[in-house]
Amino acid sequence: MSRLLGLALAILFLLQLAVPASMIAGREMTLRHGKQYRFRTAPVDPYDPFRGRYVSLNLVASRVAHPEGMELARRQRVYALLAVDEEGFAYCRDLAVDPPTTGDYLAARVSWWNKKHVDLKLPFDRYYAEEDMAPEIERAYRSHSRRDKQEAYITVRVRKGNGVLEELYIEDLPVSEYLRRQAG
Amino acid sequence: MSKRDGITWLYRELPELVRSRVLDETTAERLREHYGPAPRQRRKSLGVVICAALGALLVGLGIILLLAHNWTELSRPQRTLLSFAPLLLGQAVAGWSWLKRRSSIAWCEGAATFLLLAVGASIALVGQTYHISGDLPRFVLVWMLLGVPLVYLLRAALPALLYWPGVTWWCVLGAFDRLPVMFFWLLAALPLPFWWQLVRSGQRRLVAAWMAWMLSLCLAVGLGFSCYSFFEDFWAPLYLSLFAVYFLLFGQLSVPSAVGRPFRLLGSWGTVALLLLLTLKDVWRSFAFNPLLGPGREAWPQYLLLAVLLLAAIGLLTRALASRQWMDTLFGLAPPLVILQLLAGPQRLATGISLILANLYLLFLGGLVLRDGLQSGGLPRINAGLGILSALIAVRFFDSQLPFTVRGVLFILIGLAFLGVNLLVKRREVSV
Numbered sequence: 306m307s308r309l310l311g312l313a314l315a316i317l318f319l320l321q322l323a324v325p326a327s328m329i330a331g332r333e334m335t336l337r338h339g340k341q342y343r344f345r346t347a348p349v350d351p352y353d354p355f356r357g358r359y360v361s362l363n364l365v366a367s368r369v370a371h372p373e374g375m376e377l378a379r380r381q382r383v384y385a386l387l388a389v390d391e392e393g394f395a396y397c398r399d400l401a402v403d404p405p406t407t408g409d410y411l412a413a414r415v416s417w418w419n420k421k422h423v424d425l426k427l428p429f430d431r432y433y434a435e436e437d438m439a440p441e442i443e444r445a446y447r448s449h450s451r452r453d454k455q456e457a458y459i460t461v462r463v464r465k466g467n468g469v470l471e472e473l474y475i476e477d478l479p480v481s482e483y484l485r486r487q488a489g
Numbered sequence: 490m491s492k493r494d495g496i497t498w499l500y501r502e503l504p505e506l507v508r509s510r511v512l513d514e515t516t517a518e519r520l521r522e523h524y525g526p527a528p529r530q531r532r533k534s535l536g537v538v539i540c541a542a543l544g545a546l547l548v549g550l551g552i553i554l555l556l557a558h559n560w561t562e563l564s565r566p567q568r569t570l571l572s573f574a575p576l577l578l579g580q581a582v583a584g585w586s587w588l589k590r591r592s593s594i595a596w597c598e599g600a601a602t603f604l605l606l607a608v609g610a611s612i613a614l615v616g617q618t619y620h621i622s623g624d625l626p627r628f629v630l631v632w633m634l635l636g637v638p639l640v641y642l643l644r645a646a647l648p649a650l651l652y653w654p655g656v657t658w659w660c661v662l663g664a665f666d667r668l669p670v671m672f673f674w675l676l677a678a679l680p681l682p683f684w685w686q687l688v689r690s691g692q693r694r695l696v697a698a699w700m701a702w703m704l705s706l707c708l709a710v711g712l713g714f715s716c717y718s719f720f721e722d723f724w725a726p727l728y729l730s731l732f733a734v735y736f737l738l739f740g741q742l743s744v745p746s747a748v749g750r751p752f753r754l755l756g757s758w759g760t761v762a763l764l765l766l767l768t769l770k771d772v773w774r775s776f777a778f779n780p781l782l783g784p785g786r787e788a789w790p791q792y793l794l795l796a797v798l799l800l801a802a803i804g805l806l807t808r809a810l811a812s813r814q815w816m817d818t819l820f821g822l823a824p825p826l827v828i829l830q831l832l833a834g835p836q837r838l839a840t841g842i843s844l845i846l847a848n849l850y851l852l853f854l855g856g857l858v859l860r861d862g863l864q865s866g867g868l869p870r871i872n873a874g875l876g877i878l879s880a881l882i883a884v885r886f887f888d889s890q891l892p893f894t895v896r897g898v899l900f901i902l903i904g905l906a907f908l909g910v911n912l913l914v915k916r917r918e919v920s921v
Contacts, residue, residue: 311587313642317639318583321580321604322580325572328612328616328621359617427622430622433616469620
């Protein structure tokens with residue numbers, strides 16, 4: 306009996322390790338072998354006290370034209386086909402209910418829609434930062450994400466429908482570098 | 490060795506010392522007289538357990554803070570490895586406690602609590618490293634499921650005390666995200682056998698009572714959110730049935746009173762509160778718009794849940810009737826009666842009649858509780874009876890058309906009646 310309990314405890318420990326490990330494995334693969342895209346950001350911000358301080362990113366690409374005759378439900382999983390505009394930023398050119406066979410795409414969830422647009426919840430919409438740095442980043446990010454000047458963007462690696470955020474850039478500098486220069 | 494332990498040791502040794510002629514019987518007797526009766530075996534001190542659990546909590550949080558402090562200086566692989574640190578530490582402590590200190594409640598509770606928190610911390614740290622956007626309900630669910638086996642493996646109650654609010658939180662979040670939150674009932678049931686074993690064996694009564702409070706509250710919250718999609722149609726019958734089951738079941742089970750109390754309290758006051766709502770015209774109007782049989786086939790989980798609760802309530806009600814527990818009978822009658830009223834609907838039973846019935850029911854209930862209290866001389870019960878009656882009167886006056894002065898005078902009279910009855914009972918107690 307005691308041996309069985311010990312075995313059960315060992316299995317539980319392995320499961321507990323497997324969850325973060327699997328989260329890491331998939332994302333590391335995407336970061337190493339995925340294709341890099343740049344996404345423009347637009348301003349917004351909440352604050353989630355539970356999972357550390359982060360900067361909330363509002364991505365221009367999360368709004369897609371509603372395809373003809375596509376029936377949608379809230380939180381439905383859809384696939385956004387990616388394309389790059391003339392300035393080199395990614396946008397979603399089309400939506401599909403099933404994973405496409407060619408080209409890069411992102412798995413996302415539907416958060417809201419009307420006849421014209423569909424708003425997607427993309428798999429990256431926050432940039433986690435250290436407690437005392439996050440407000441600084443937020444300030445820098447907001448001042449560069451206004452309608453008139455949008456020099457804030459993120460780089461994302463995309464592979465097999467998964468997207469992982471790499472870095473937040475302000476004026477073409479990684480955000481930590483940008484803040485260092487601002488301070489210095 | 491404290492004095493008490495010393496005496497215990499001495500009393501254990503005395504028969505042996507007499508047998509081996511080191512002492513004679515009279516000396517042994519004199520020793521016993523000198524030291525008085527044998528000290529009772531000291532209970533496992535609760536303080537130690539609480540300190541262990543709190544200590545585990547603080548250490549865990551401290552480690553997370555230390556990690557977070559130098560977070561930006563670390564490279565991604567370093568962060569990733571560090572994310573496992575709290576988890577591995579928690580597992581080491583839990584494993585060691587299981588191997589070496591399985592009989593120590595404090596070690597097992599502390600280690601299990603620490604590990605439960607460490608699981609959440611590790612997942613959250615990985616989430617931060619990779620900027621994973623929030624799917625909070627999923628995170629909470631995975632976290633809780635990875636933690637709940639610790640209740641059984643380390644025989645620890647504190648993880649269950651954290652687990653129940655955790656799955657309730659998942660249910661609340663999930664209701665907003667349209668997840669299959671009916672699974673809440675299955676999730677909430679997972680630690681139940683452990684708790685029931687504690688209750689039956691009579692060990693660790695205080696913890697068993699805490700768990701009873703937590704469970705009764707979480708189930709009551711989860712009931713509403715797990716039926717969120719047809720809440721307007723089902724809230725009254727569902728909650729009345731749940732409260733009736735609470736009240737009747739723990740009146741009939743032979744469990745320690747501290748364990749039964751939360752269920753009895755929530756059951757009785759919950760029933761009274763709902764009945765008060767049912768004396769309002771607007772509430773019955775809303776029922777007319779949302780008839781109980783309106784949702785149809787797609788609401789089968791809600792119907793099933795209601796059927797289970799209602800049948801349990803009716804079964805318990807018949808037992809209460811058979812054993813002539815009139816108070817319990819009256820509380821238990823509420824759900825079947827109200828459901829019959831709802832099924833009849835305003836076509837067969839005018840809303841006015843439903844309102845009169847609800848008022849009479851409460852009046853009768855309050856009167857019975859008050860009479861019961863006056864007979865037994867129990868002040869809490871007298872006040873409960875008076876409370877029900879005054880609440881009924883208060884609600885009536887708020888939604889009636891009487892002028893303010895009349896209402897004011899009536900409230901003063903109710904208050905005076907309260908004070909008067911209490912004074913009379915106190916006096917009677919003193920004179921007895």
